[in-house]
Amino acid sequence: MSDQLNSLLIDIGNSRIKFAFGSDLTKINVCNSITELIPYLHHVSNIWLSSVGKASQVKQLQRLVLPLGIDLHIVVTQKQAYGLKFVYQDMTTMGVDRWLAMIAATQETSKPVAVLSLGTANTCDILYEGKHLGGWIAPGFSLMKDSLQIRTAQVFADNQIPTELTLGDKTQNCVNLGCLAQQQGFVLVANNYLISQFSDYEIFITGGASSLVEQLSLPKVTFFENLVLLGLNVLSENIEK
Secondary structure (H helix, E strand, O other): OOOOOEEEEEEOOOOOHHHHHHHHEEEEEEEEHHHHHHHHHOOEEEEEEOOOOOHHHHHHHHHHHHHHOOOEEEEEOOOOEOEEOOOOOHHHOOOHHHHHHHHHHHHHOOOOOOEEEEOOOEEEEEEEOOOOEEEEEEHHOOOHHHHHHHHHOOOOOOOOOOOOOOOOOOOOHHHHHHHHHHHHHHHHHHHHHHHOOOOEEEEEEOOOOHHHHHOOOOOOOOEEEOHHHHHHHHHHHHHHO
């Protein structure tokens, strides 16, 4: 790795840690623990961090960077940022990952847009003319499947992840395909909502389960590997100028 100082962008999610360097967002890396980031810390002067409630991992990172003199910027939500005003009255209840994904979206389009993140939870947020109009939060694919198995008698699944929505011929298939149907339905309902409200629009999809909805082939959908890291990059570039 080059000795040139860079900004390290870190997104601590519900299941994984994603990171990238601000100068190269074409490569997004994934790890499972903070200690896996140690080799990179000696090559950066700034870290921009998004974390959804992982306090222990944040504290661990703070301990690691303190002796190295690295500026650690822990991002928090704000009511207004980058020309976007949010509908939430209490911004502390909005996940910073959603907030950053919306900030990133404002840099990509001026059209009405639905920002969908598909992961442990599915989230949808609608943006229009510099305003966050509101959104939805629902269980993601794995959470739906786990809930069915835990809360429902005689319903069980396997570890298969379907790539195409067909009809199941046994309980395991029915569960997997039913969860896939709900996952795809989340996107289709967002698309239908936008159609009912706007003559033109876009849909941005990000998150680890995005591949489950690629089969839909909707014309106005753009897939992003990680909108949260793009949002972190927006913040880092504007602060460091």
